[in-house]
Amino acid sequence: MRRSAAGAALVVAALVTTAACGGGGSSKESGDGKGAGFNAAVDKVAGASEKKGGELKFIGTQDADSWDPQRGYYGFMWDFARYYARTLITSKPAAGGESTTLVPDLATDTGKVSDDKKTYTFTLRPGVTWEDGQPVTAQQIKYGIERTWATDKISGGPTWLMQVLDPEKTYKGPYKDESKDKLGLKAIETPDEKTIVFKLPKPNGDFLQMIAMPAAAPVRPDKDTAERYGQKPFSNGPYKWVAYSPNKGLELVRNDKWNKDSDPVRKALPDKISVTLITNADDMDNRLIKGDYDLDLNATGMGSAGRQKALKEKKGNVDNPQTGFIRYAAFPKTVAPFDNEHCRKAVIYGADHTSLQTARGGPQAGGDLGLSMLPPAVKGFDPAYDPYNIKQGKPDAAKAKEELKACGKPEGFKTTIAVRNNKSQEVATAESLQASLKAIGIDAQIDKYDGAQTTGIIGSPANVKAKGYGIIIMGWGSDFPSGQGFLQPIADGRFIQESGNQNYPELNDPAVNKTFDEAIAETDVEKAGKIYQEANKKVMEGAWYLPFTYEKNIIWRSSRLTNVYTADAYNGRYDYASLGVVK
């Protein structure tokens, strides 16, 4: 999952959040002036500007999983990658929901689709070049995409294109490719240097979303350093890499071979872009507030001390966007009594929703109460749909008891809540749930497991069953804003895996799976949205998940930033490619 997730809990930070000694009361204004206002950059542009120059300064507590376009999976990496990696099409440089519209980037248009919806043809723009001035070709785009197939070496990145273009995985990747030009993947054709044709075995309504990901960016074979490519990707965007030191920082400067006329998407305002990486999240917040840096690269939300200080003293520099994540509890059906729908419903009714929201950080830092399993940014979301009356916020003990009776456990039962030990908010939600379930007779023990081992612990259905994890606390954000990106991986039975499983309830209902097939085959997004709405209803009626919040973050925006807005396409982060600085 796109776990932008966080610079894990760090000894010091954890020990001292309370003692963070924010100091407070500093009369010195940060940066050069006052912020543009609370939420000034949420769904709208703050400080619109075309002024070039200056250094845009990012700070962060977590390095990317990889800066290689085919290997990166963290949300902030996808946002940042637009500085140096272009794709055929990309997200529209616009605020809020409009950013999820796709616009041409390297291509001249968003593709010509055949009548059977299985062939997509793109033509490359003139003037698109690499940082050494050589033109970007269709073959290099194909080569870049092919790298995803070399999963043993180019690991970690999204594999959507592989699943859609070559579901049987007949191709072995360019490094084991016997053909001379290493372009053996059958599903992509490159009749000439300017034309690229994708041939899908069956239609997929989200195919364009998949080729808008950095994983579909071109890589030039003579510059491909395979696993090490992420150390210094060869740029075809407005900036190129000059220095990178893992966990310390990186620096990009203007790519003078980038041709503005060939790029309708990127503003390329700053002369230089720097990233400083540190390990102390509280210190990062302090430095942001002091004005030493412009924004948090990871954008996973300010810590509690920094948040309070920022909201109190510099509220005009704070934004509170939706992240597109839902925080939730899942009920694995292999662990009794959660095989019984009524026992699952009992937990949903017994939960104290407001308390769970508070554990996540409250309405601002945590988010609005989650009512179902589609988030607001995804087509098919219906704000009125609330089958368990979660909106009223309180536990419904009477209904919970009724469900317990129907489940055959009128006195309650014992179970275990599995929660990552390195996410304090998740642990807090587990404790909240434990407390409210106790009131209806459900005795839930909390098992805090090593958060770095999620893949092998809760991602292994066999282990979940053996450990008796009846309730799993997790969160989920989609790779692209559609029901296929969000709901299918966590609700379609064909996605259940032996290791790295994300469908924690192990929900495998043919009716639900069929709904996904229908929605994916539908290329009209509005119509597809309606079908995903149906899928969402089926998942909620089965009581497989208890949503906590539609997550929100508190993020810092320095007074130096111009042209700044949050983009749904990047999980509520600012659109990095559009940012500028005042000096």
Add this chain to the structure above:
Amino acid sequence: MFAYIVRRLFAVIVMLLVVILVTFGIFFAIPKFTGADPALMYIGKQADPAAIEGIREKLGLGKPILEQFWNFVSGIFAGRDYSSANGSVHCPAPCFGYSFKHENPVWPELTSRLPVTLSLAGGACVLWVTGGVLTGVVSALKRGTVWDRTAMTVALGGVSLPIYFTALLSLAVFKYKLGWVGGEYTSFADAPGSWFGGLILPWVTLAFLYAAMYARLTRATMLEVLGEDYIRTARAKGLAEPVVIGKHAMRSTMTPILTVLGMDLGALVGGAILTETAFSLPGLGQAAVAAINERDLPMILGVTLITASAVVFANLVVDLLYAVIDPRVRLS
């Protein structure tokens, strides 16, 4: 003397081999026996079996543990090659492992961070030794006075307050509230002024903790030494008090201080984890925290080895210095 040094160096090598073996065992052998798969820690969202296999191969997890150990040790002296999609990656000697997470050899990464940690440890050391020993000596000489009591109370405070508390307090006050000290760490070669400015707060904070310990240690040792017969003899001979204290008493006092200093400095070179984290200094300690967060085993192993080496060598230097300071010590 020469034979002594050779013998000690040999012991140092054996010691480091044991450290490598134990660290190696913790990271690679124990998970193997308990059935945990380190490869799974690296895998992303789609846990493709080929990807897991690729990671296992890269980390060399499939090979017998002794072979892995041998490859690691020989790599330190001879360098080694790691397999790669297009050929192989050479990790030149001294190869302290290859970070799979960031796809680069560990050693250059460690050496790039070493100057930061050395600057921190060195500067703080000068401060705490000067401050701590001076305070201790004066306290011993003025035993029972107001000065003595005040100094020792402050020292007790310094020993008791954990570094993560004093560090954050000093940051909040001197950096964020008063704005007396600024900025980022800059290397000495680039800008000596900024280097000093960026490090002064960490130095003072770190030195406060250690100076307190050294002051108490110096005072106690000095008091003991002052009661020795040879001091009385020196005084009886009519030697001036500064000579008695500075030449005769100090030499004996320095022996235990040097012992502790060797270990403290060695451990600090391995990374003042809390200090570097609190002050966001890009040194070895911060590398260790980042590596632990990312479960970058080769990197953790590298930092561990540097720490162990620093402690072992610092102790060797201290042992050699004994002979210089204390004429009673003969190295043989």
